[in-house]
Amino acid sequence: MxxxxxxxxxxxxxxxxxxxxxxxHQVELLGGTNLEFVGFDxxxxxxxxxxxxxxxxxxxxxxxxxxxxxxxxxxxLAATLNAGLKxxxxxxxxxxxxxxxxxxxxxxxxxxMYNPEGAFNQFLDLFGLPTYNWINDPNVALFxxxxxxxxxxxxxxxxxxxAALQDIPDSLYEAAELDGAGPFQKFRYITVPxxxxxxxxxxxxxxxxxxxxxxxxxxxxxxxxxxxxSTLTVVLLIYQYAFDGIxxxxxxxxxxxxxxxxxxxxxxIQRKLSKEETIY
Amino acid sequence: MKKISVKRSILYVILSLYALVTLFxxxxxLSSSFKSLEEILTHNMNLIPQxxxxxxxRFIFMxxxxxxxxxxxxxxxxxxxxxxxxxFNSMAGYALARISFPGRKSMFILVLAVLMIPGQxxxxxxxxxxxxxxxxxxxxxxxxxxxxxxxFIFMMRQFFVNFPKEVExxxxxxxxxxxxxxxxxxxxxxKPALAAQTIFVFMASWNDFMxxxxxxxxxSMYTLPVGLNQFKGVFIxxxxxxxxxxxxxxxxxxxxxxxxxxxxIKGLSLRGDK
Numbered sequence: 319m320x321x322x323x324x325x326x327x328x329x330x331x332x333x334x335x336x337x338x339x340x341x342x343h344q345v346e347l348l349g350g351t352n353l354e355f356v357g358f359d360x361x362x363x364x365x366x367x368x369x370x371x372x373x374x375x376x377x378x379x380x381x382x383x384x385x386x387x388x389x390x391x392x393x394x395l396a397a398t399l400n401a402g403l404k405x406x407x408x409x410x411x412x413x414x415x416x417x418x419x420x421x422x423x424x425x426x427x428x429x430x431m432y433n434p435e436g437a438f439n440q441f442l443d444l445f446g447l448p449t450y451n452w453i454n455d456p457n458v459a460l461f462x463x464x465x466x467x468x469x470x471x472x473x474x475x476x477x478x479x480x481a482a483l484q485d486i487p488d489s490l491y492e493a494a495e496l497d498g499a500g501p502f503q504k505f506r507y508i509t510v511p512x513x514x515x516x517x518x519x520x521x522x523x524x525x526x527x528x529x530x531x532x533x534x535x536x537x538x539x540x541x542x543x544x545x546x547x548s549t550l551t552v553v554l555l556i557y558q559y560a561f562d563g564i565x566x567x568x569x570x571x572x573x574x575x576x577x578x579x580x581x582x583x584x585x586x587i588q589r590k591l592s593k594e595e596t597i598y
Numbered sequence: 599m600k601k602i603s604v605k606r607s608i609l610y611v612i613l614s615l616y617a618l619v620t621l622f623x624x625x626x627x628l629s630s631s632f633k634s635l636e637e638i639l640t641h642n643m644n645l646i647p648q649x650x651x652x653x654x655x656r657f658i659f660m661x662x663x664x665x666x667x668x669x670x671x672x673x674x675x676x677x678x679x680x681x682x683x684x685x686f687n688s689m690a691g692y693a694l695a696r697i698s699f700p701g702r703k704s705m706f707i708l709v710l711a712v713l714m715i716p717g718q719x720x721x722x723x724x725x726x727x728x729x730x731x732x733x734x735x736x737x738x739x740x741x742x743x744x745x746x747x748x749x750f751i752f753m754m755r756q757f758f759v760n761f762p763k764e765v766e767x768x769x770x771x772x773x774x775x776x777x778x779x780x781x782x783x784x785x786x787x788x789k790p791a792l793a794a795q796t797i798f799v800f801m802a803s804w805n806d807f808m809x810x811x812x813x814x815x816x817x818s819m820y821t822l823p824v825g826l827n828q829f830k831g832v833f834i835x836x837x838x839x840x841x842x843x844x845x846x847x848x849x850x851x852x853x854x855x856x857x858x859x860x861x862x863i864k865g866l867s868l869r870g871d872k
Contacts, residue, residue: 329727337720415620423844533808
């Protein structure tokens, strides 16, 4: 227990107190660490910071689109896989590949597929659809990251759904079949409501994960959040401010608290909504 | 009967299409890693290389001195980090489940609280603490802050709470000490839980991008994910090298997964809701 307590103490508890302390200071890292108390200045600064506004808006769009899409995809995949087909194991293993692979590798593979002559554009071209300069066009760059991450994360949640699907009693489906329900009705009136607690869990995990988007936008934009700030996320902004070496660490710490607060609010709202849903 | 088979084929079509969607990026990357740059630029939609070549792999291993170093760094950090996690998480979990000591309850609540704290908050202070300790750009600076994991302390505690007490009592009657009982009797019986933990902790360390990016400043200290990103900057158009490096990077995790497959799904459902 002692090493654990030591590690949690030094690298989790102390940092939290330190983070609160930092968020009220201006930090200079010249040789040693110089601190100057600035009160709530760091928090007040956020209001005037147009890049913070952009980062928040990008992150928000990302959460709103990615969380519902990946949840729905995970649910449909799990329900399809659970129909008792042969080869279920094979599909499970295949679907799981993206979850195993590092975000760095996935991002590089996708960046390559997104290049102007890459697989994405050739595929779109095949169907006579418009092609894009995915990485360098500010209008589609964030969307490109969304596609990649929905693809990468949905199978992870699919496995969670699969485990939960095993627990739904067969008698419910049998009763519905006697009443003449088809596969879609069974899905809509038995599977979905029965899985509600798991869906709530999946959505909360999704919200927490998507708000913390960093690796993909960092690699995609070479750390800049570009083109034209279109892939700038809150965590990437915190990283930029904290480590650019011109004394904005305190401000970055304040931003980190703001982000944690936003995530907390989002999960509380989600909880409230999912409870109200049970009315119908 | 006919209706059922139609339904089945529709399901198979959906599953196969999605399997293709999942596999395609990997197959494309894999085939590119065996192609020359000219072939990549002219016939990049062919999944089977026309002139199969191992040159890309030879290049990254032989002529790119940093790649081996990054691979070594990644292996070192992941293996030591995983071993420490296995030891400390199970010791802490066992203590929380079995040994009564003052403050046990509040310590359990502490572990649960740590689970909830987002990493971004501790990121900046951790950097400053490592800086003050002089641990930046060092292996221990990367390993030690991550050598315990609240999620797995919690998981191990749940495991040990349900562990039959009689087995331990019998061992103690036979003259084993508390520590002896733990290492010789309890841990060997916890193998499935430890296996699941091994995969998750190893994968998290192997694939981690943000922490090594912050902690390591010398190129020679990078782990693979950070090195690979650097690589991308140097070989901006040489996707054949980048893809070969990506494949080398992915292989160990795939092997680990193939080896521990059974425990992987079990561990996931443990993390989920049960």
